[in-house]
Amino acid sequence: NEPLSVVDPEIAKVLEQELGRQRDYLEMIASENFVPLAVLEAQGSVLTNKYAEGYPGRRYYGGCEYVDVAENLAIERAKSLFGAKFANVQPHAGAQANAAVLHAIAKPGDRILGLELAHGGHLTHGMRLNFSGRLYEAHAYGVDPETMRIDMDVVREKALEVRPQVLIAGWSAYPRQLDFEAFRSIADEVGATLWVDMAHFAGLVAAGLHPSPVPYADVVSSTVHKTIGGPRSGFILSNDADIAKKLNSAVFPGQQGGPLMHVIAAKAVAFKLAAEPEFKDRQERTLRGAKLLAERLTASDSRDAGIDVLTGGTDVHLVLADLRESAIDGKQAEDLLHQVGITVNRNSVPFDPRPPMVTSGVRIGTPALATRGFDDAEFTEVADVIASVLMPGADIDSARARVKALADAFPLYQAL
Numbered sequence: 001n002e003p004l005s006v007v008d009p010e011i012a013k014v015l016e017q018e019l020g021r022q023r024d025y026l027e028m029i030a031s032e033n034f035v036p037l038a039v040l041e042a043q044g045s046v047l048t049n050k051y052a053e054g055y056p057g058r059r060y061y062g063g064c065e066y067v068d069v070a071e072n073l074a075i076e077r078a079k080s081l082f083g084a085k086f087a088n089v090q091p092h093a094g095a096q097a098n099a100a101v102l103h104a105i106a107k108p109g110d111r112i113l114g115l116e117l118a119h120g121g122h123l124t125h126g127m128r129l130n131f132s133g134r135l136y137e138a139h140a141y142g143v144d145p146e147t148m149r150i151d152m153d154v155v156r157e158k159a160l161e162v163r164p165q166v167l168i169a170g171w172s173a174y175p176r177q178l179d180f181e182a183f184r185s186i187a188d189e190v191g192a193t194l195w196v197d198m199a200h201f202a203g204l205v206a207a208g209l210h211p212s213p214v215p216y217a218d219v220v221s222s223t224v225h226k227t228i229g230g231p232r233s234g235f236i237l238s239n240d241a242d243i244a245k246k247l248n249s250a251v252f253p254g255q256q257g258g259p260l261m262h263v264i265a266a267k268a269v270a271f272k273l274a275a276e277p278e279f280k281d282r283q284e285r286t287l288r289g290a291k292l293l294a295e296r297l298t299a300s301d302s303r304d305a306g307i308d309v310l311t312g313g314t315d316v317h318l319v320l321a322d323l324r325e326s327a328i329d330g331k332q333a334e335d336l337l338h339q340v341g342i343t344v345n346r347n348s349v350p351f352d353p354r355p356p357m358v359t360s361g362v363r364i365g366t367p368a369l370a371t372r373g374f375d376d377a378e379f380t381e382v383a384d385v386i387a388s389v390l391m392p393g394a395d396i397d398s399a400r401a402r403v404k405a406l407a408d409a410f411p412l413y414q415a416l
């Protein structure tokens, strides 16, 4: 029972270096966040030792009396946070939640219809190499080439043509809200089950700053680690008792064995915190930060350098910089921002003329910095640094110094 630094100094060093990286860099990967210490504590706990196949009160293992309490708390808090009648909090991750959803509501070979991966969709919504593209007959709708937005008339046309068993609404890279009511009416018209994957925007929904898909969808899946800022994991919601039963059996024994009880306890903590006023304040700062960034990247000097943002702005926690007309591509932008201490990911834009490893876009998100404490002044500053770095002849040294000043002013995990 020696400490990690003695048992495995190499891994201890990785942990130390990664903590240093998280402190020194400004994290703007849209799918990332910083969990509170209480979540780290629950997740790094003795609950990792426990086998608990089954569900609270109906386990296949003895000694589940305490982990049952944790799972019931996670379930009740998820239901209350999102106003759903049913929650399954066992999926190990977002992809596992999605595999269980399709397992529950479709048969292999059924037609599924989701947003094109290259237009901001997710791998689990029908990508060729993913289980979703291999087990199901996957079809996709794209965004409008002019507005870069999802056009519900196009979704309807595609749905009428494909007649999918499952209609999917949700995205990994799209800067606007979805029209859940319109998705519902299309699903009804073609006889499809409507599945909304709110992995990215769940925190905004929980805070009441984004329309909720729960009243419209047959099933809603999500991750806990993006805007919510909890442990890396997934969960599923529904208001339909029949589907709920199928979902439970699809998660276990359909897709998974023993649930990760330490992670489920950490989810319970995250859902508790998400009902607090501080959570709403953080989501509000997240949204304002993304808007400030979009405004700065569409100012005249940026536009003169061929920089734009997809759809002209944002309603959510991320901005998609459009570099199709810029001298630098997505890969160069990602590298330059890394050099000055800002972490983002390059991202294909719809109809991207550059290859996927290069791309003509960067996806920039504000959730992690909002968690770190950033408000309008800091988001304005970081937006200005980003705009300056993407411009020809950028002063990299001065940008690096500005980033360091921001990181130093908002220390991360001081107690660690």
Ligand code: PLP
Pocket: 031, 093, 094, 095, 096, 098, 122, 124, 170, 171, 172, 197, 198, 199, 200, 223, 232, 233, 234
């Ligand atoms: N669904 C959407 C919309 C996502 O963006 C992601 C993650 O990128 C996932 C599902 C998968 O989550 P995970 O990486 O936890 O498997």
